[in-house]
Amino acid sequence: GAVVSQHPSRVICKSGTSVKIECRSLDFQATTMFWYRQFPKQSLMLMATSNEGSKATYEQGVEKDKFLINHASLTLSTLTVTSAHPEDSSFYICSARKSTSGLTDTQYFGPGTRLTVL
């Protein structure tokens, strides 16, 4: 199968600091990666889509300057939450897909990162 890992699994930080979350595809090359946010007892909300080597496409309402996404290689994407505030506390999940267009491709999900901002 296709395995996606995330690091760290949990992070607690002080308000105003920046936090970086890594997403790696372990056994396949991911031309496209996605970042989601999941609030308690709610669904996954897509934040942004990133293709390797190009700028991420952010969903409406997501601040690109606050949530920096870098997809530097075919196996690694990073999400940096800049100047984090308590309202950014959430569960962040990444997924990876093998193709860029994605009609018939499946997304494979990482285990998620629990961010708590004090």
Add this chain to the structure above:
Amino acid sequence: AQSVSQHNHHVILSEAASLELGCNYSYGGTVNLFWYVQYPGQHLQLLLKYFSGDPLVKGIKGFEAEFIKSKFSFNLRKPSVQWSDTAEYFCAVNAMATSGTYKYIFGTGTRLKVLA
């Protein structure tokens, strides 16, 4: 706007009971449909998917789903649930975004609790 709705937010069943979880979507183009499961403390795992062909799709762990185009539905079923099926189930549609690529739109999820 594209959307996915799951009607049952919480379902409680006894072991061996039959399960059907509803999923309806709102999207006019070509769709691919998925059901994912999230066991407690674990990541999302693919249960099954529909791209084309036979509208009755069989997945892992005895799950199946039926795509009914006229009803815009993709309901998940299992004839006899087990305690280990306790999890949260998400329906998703793979729809074209304005960027020209495809992205998932998730339903709100259904929490299933199976009583031993």
